[in-house]
Amino acid sequence: MKNSQLYKGSLNTIIMKLLEENGKMYGYEITQKVKAITSGELNITEGALYPALHKLEAEGILDVEMEKVDNRMRKYYKLTEKGTTETVNRLSELEDFIRNMQSLVNPSPKLEF
Amino acid sequence: MKNSQLYKGSLNTIIMKLLEENGKMYGYEITQKVKAITSGELNITEGALYPALHKLEAEGILDVEMEKVDNRMRKYYKLTEKGTTETVNRLSELEDFIRNMQSLVNPSPKLEF
DNA sequence: GTATTATGTATAAGATTCTTATGTATATTT
C-alpha cells in the first residue's frame, strides 16, 4: 500500500479498528473506506487485504458471513469476542508506537511565545 | 524490535533522523539512544540494525568512517548530501503516515466541555 | 580469579508482511 514502507505492519490494526467502528464490513468496502478517510493517500491492495482477512479469520479474530447482493458475492467480516479484546490491545500498541515515533523525530518541541 | 509489527518499516527513518540530529553515530550508540528516548520501549536488534546501515551506505545515503576507541573498533555513520535530502522526504512521509493513522483510528475526536 | 555483563560489529536462516501480476465474474458507464 502506497510508496512508503511505514504502513507495513499496520494493516491488521486498520482492519480491526474499522470493524470495531462499523460492526461488519466486506473487503472491497474496507479498501474504499480507507481511501476515503485518508483522502486517497492510502490504498490497500487486494494482494495485501485478502490474505490478511483470511489470516485474522484463521486466528479467531474475525468471523465471516456470506451475503449475495446484486447477484454478486460479498464476504462480510466482523470481530469475534476475542477480536474485540485484541483490538483494544492493538490500538494501545498503536498509540505507544505513535508516541515513540514522535519522541524520536521531535526531540525538542518548538516553544511558542 | 519489540513485540509489535508496527515498527516494521520505520527503522531507516529512525536512523536517518538520529544522524541528522547528531551528526555522526555508531551502531551500538544508535541502539542505546533509541532505547533511552523511548524509555526502553523500543529495542533495535543488531540483526535489524547492521544490515540496515549497510544498505543505506550502499544506497549512498550514509558515509562511513572507522575509528579506534579504547582498543575497540567503531564504525561511525553520517548522512551524505543525498542522505540529508532523503531524510527530509522520509520525515515528511512519517508525518503523513502518523496523520493518516490518526484519522483512521480517531474518526470522531472527543469534544470536551 | 573466573564468570557474567557491557560494548562493538557481523551474518545467516527463517518468519512476516507487502507488491505486483494474474485470474475469475458481474454491473455499470463510456
Add this chain to the structure above:
DNA sequence: AAATATACATAAGAATCTTATACATAATAC
C-alpha cells in the same frame, strides 16, 4: 463494444525484521 467499477482470490518475489550464532575487548560481580 470497451472500459471501468465492483468483488474475491492466489502465487511469486521483494523487503524488513527476528532469532540465533559468531567473534572480540573491557568492566563488573561473585
